Amino acid sequence: MSKKLEIIFILLVLCVSVDAKNFQNFEFVPNEFIIKLSPDTKIITPNSSFTGIIEIDDILSKMAIDDISPVVPYKKNLDPSLPDINRIYRIRYSVNISPDKAAEKFHNLDYVIYSEPRYIQYETTVPNDPYYSNQWHLPVIDASQAWNTTTGDTSVIIAIVDDAVDLDHEDLADNIFTNWVEYHGTDGVDDDFNGYVDDIHGWDFAENNNDPNPVIDNQDHGTHVSGCASAVTNNGIGVAAPGWKCKILPLKFSNDNSGSLSGDAAAAIIYAADMGAALTNNSYGGGGFSNYFLDAFHYAYELGTLSITSAGNSDENELFYPAGYNSVFSVASTASGDYKSGFSTYHLSVDISSPGSGILSAYPNNDYASASGTSMASPVAAGVAGLIKSQFPDLTANELAVRLSATADNIYDINSEYYLLLGSGRVNANNAVTYTNNQFNTIPVRMALANFSASDLLHGNGDSSFDPGETIDMDISLNNYSIMGSENVNVYLTSADSRI
Known part of the structure; x- marks a missing residue:
């Protein structure tokens, strides 16, 4: 059920305004974070204190590790088309550092697919x-x-x-x-x-x-x-x-x-x-x-x-x-x-x-x-x-x-x-x-602008100033939230600028 659609256009100038708000104040489960390792790593057994990967263990050695364990019991013969949940681990530690900062230490390391804190949830009542x-x-x-x-x-x-x-x-x-x-x-x-x-x-x-x-x-x-x-x-x-x-x-x-x-x-x-x-x-x-x-x-x-x-x-x-x-x-x-x-x-x-x-x-x-x-x-x-x-x-x-x-x-x-x-x-x-x-009723297409960029480097004069009559390349990514996906979608670009 993919809700992501990317479309690339070559058109004239488009003015887009995007307003993003963050209404969340995040809380984390204390003294633990989640890390997912790449498929070429060995499975870590429950209640371990190290991963066997030198650059990861070097950081962990400074964090007073209490436990490294898989988040779920091992799945034998896991279908490779599914997320590799066998290599998602919960790491518990004792040093005084927030979970988000602890997880950041492992970003961009070899063998690390992601590392992140665990958010405390709240009821929606x-x-x-x-x-x-x-x-x-x-x-x-x-x-x-x-x-x-x-x-x-x-x-x-x-x-x-x-x-x-x-x-x-x-x-x-x-x-x-x-x-x-x-x-x-x-x-x-x-x-x-x-x-x-x-x-x-x-x-x-x-x-x-x-x-x-x-x-x-x-x-x-x-x-x-x-x-x-x-x-x-x-x-x-x-x-x-x-x-x-x-x-x-x-x-x-x-x-x-x-x-x-x-x-x-x-x-x-x-x-x-x-x-x-x-x-x-x-x-x-x-x-x-x-x-x-x-x-x-x-x-x-x-x-x-x-x-x-x-x-x-x-x-x-x-x-x-x-x-x-x-x-x-x-x-x-x-x-x-x-x-x-x-x-x-x-x-x-x-x-x-x-x-x-x-x-x-x-x-x-x-x-x-x-x-x-x-x-x-x-x-x-x-x-x-x-x-x-x-x-x-x-x-x-x-x-x-x-x-x-x-x-x-x-x-x-x-x-x-x-x-x-x-x-x-x-x-x-x-x-x-x-x-x-x-x-079945027709389910309306629900799309929103995700990313937008414009450049005159490829088909314009390359001076980063959009001149009258100049052709501009635009990259536009849309998030498609429609449950059924979408085919044959017509997207119309408009501008509030009367000169365009």
Whole structure:
């Protein structure tokens, strides 16, 4: 699902103004960073203190290294077309240096593909009245009509990558995924040989154990998100959810001391793909671009797992991560009446919109509450995607994303100021499971200027001054955010200068 398109033009003068903003204040997981080494390096075993590469180890020797370990268990016979996740390592150290500065020391070294800090994520929720009890969003997305076609399938797994999930909640328990090989296996043994011992109901990627349940009070986000996607439906209790019968795979990555989202979400995404999840829901964000996250999402995408992400709660036109990666599906939020939620981020990278204001769902300890945010919009869309996968089980990740996008309801008549910035429209569950390919809506092309340069060296007089009648070479790169890719696109260049 490439969203990158480069076009080179030779034309007359063009004046372009680009305004870039950075709204993020980054926080890093302390005393560790990620490094990826080239394919010609030997695999480093877990709990090592050196890499065996002289120029790398020379720098590491000054950092009081505590541990060098692969980020995920070794994958034997890894398909060479996939990202080489076997050579991504987590390095923990003791010296007093920030992770971004530590990682910089390895930039541009031989054998180093990238080195970077790990960003602490944050949830994309705006709390609201906890007693709000109307699931207004399900009629809006035509859920009941969709359930006449399919009520989901227990073979469809939606991985919830979040702070924690209450496995025993009365309205979630029957939909929690069970790894039956480990369930019927031997305690303390990795019965399914996936590198995770006794992972019966998911994994905790912060505490590195097999219990993704909440431990402290503020670990309530993932339980609510799980209920938005696939609470048990038609059971006479609690709430309903689009996914109905689809299974929830809980993947926790918040630590149990403060609830900070400092665990390894990227490793959780890789795990979800390896476990056969059709979808991951990622209702969090923070930090900037990460090659490690990009590798994880691309790995999952190539294995057939579509990663759905919340677009952010900034009420700004900005690129937000992880929603901005080119192999994920970004979801903005709508309120009653299909208006953009007042908090929702909007951007050309948004693929679709979904209800996210005042969404009633499960809370820990058999409770229920209403919450707002793109954190809620994303799992509602993920639940609909679960219905699609149940009805069309052979769809690839890209085909699933296209069907979700191409069956949405157009909401730009009442959101005209956000044209193309809320994706293809608001998700419609019934359309998604009933439309034939011939009924698909046209998905608008969403492109933005990435880079621009102009020169008169090749076909002009070479004086770097653009003179009347002079031919100028221009290099223009466009980011193509359209989910289906784009062919036969006409690009028109204009200038505010009347002399051109």
